[in-house]
Amino acid sequence: MNSHILSQRLAAVAEFVPRKARLADIGSDHAYLPIFLVRAGKVDYAIAGEVAQGPLKAASAQVKRYDLEEKITARLADGLTAIYPKDQIDTIVIAGMGGILIESILTNGQKDGSLKGQRLILQPNNHESDVRHWLAANHYKIYDEQIIEDYGKFYEIIVACYQENSHYTSKELYFGPVLMQKKTASFQKKWQKKLEIKQKVLRNLKNAHRVPKDKITAEKRQMAWIEEVLS
Known part of the structure; x- marks a missing residue:
């Protein structure tokens, strides 16, 4: 699998995953992202979390196809409950979902203890400002953002890490504090x-x-x- 297999959206998400990360990809869509990152030597270990049996089987089949069962675990779970303490996950990707659902997953992860300050790479399909409001309210600093156009639709990627003192204006949360500084052509x-x-x-x-x-x-x-x- 190479970068051409990934959509432009997922390829952009992959760029934000740090080297040697231990990754949880929640709602993994055939485990395309973890497989690409492991095969590229960028990620040491990954969880491909799926909430339903059908997607789980598809992800498991892809992992087996590339003989990566030792480095990628496809796991049936609701949201961040896919993460076990033994996994030592330091980076979480939640991509291709509505912003309200992403908020819910993060909130539930806080409640059950699976969200413990890991690096977050979020790509909501809508309600991006709501996701930023959640991050600000829960002491996450937005370190980077990107906006891309893929097949006529705009996608925003938000990268955040836990930090006690992070403050944003309403306008920054609406546009994205980093995006409004970059002001790219897509933006x-x-x-x-x-x-x-x-x-x-x-x-x-x-x-x-x-x-x-x-x-x-x-x-x-x-x-x-x-x-x-x-x-």
Whole structure:
């Protein structure tokens, strides 16, 4: 398996995994990411966590196909319960899920003790700002971010580590503190599209009856933020 097997999205996620990491890939999708990283010599050991039997069988079959059973364990588990203390996991990837589900997985991981300050590499398919709010509220510092466009859809990757003192403004959590500094072409393209959508939404809200004023105010505030960050 080479990088061409990975989607552009997963290849970008792989770049953020540190060398010699002990990795837990939650919702592993055929274990493509762990297999690629182990075969590339970047990761020493990995867990491919799956919540259902079908995906687990698919992941196990791929691991066996590449003769990597000693370095990759496909495990049936709900979220971070895939991680056992003996695994000594230091890096967690949760990619290709909705942001609300990622929040839930992290919250449950805190409750059951499986989340213990490991490096987090998160790639939500939506609700990215909600994920950042969770990280900020739970003392995680966002060290890096990337936005990519893959088949016409924008994906954001958020890399965070536990740190007691980490503070962000509402605007930073909305755009991403690192992304709004980088202002890449993909970032600008995404938010230009978002601005156009919000302009249409605002026009519709103004023409509608009994729309709460706070909703209109929130849309206007976000539009002002977008215009500012694109300037």
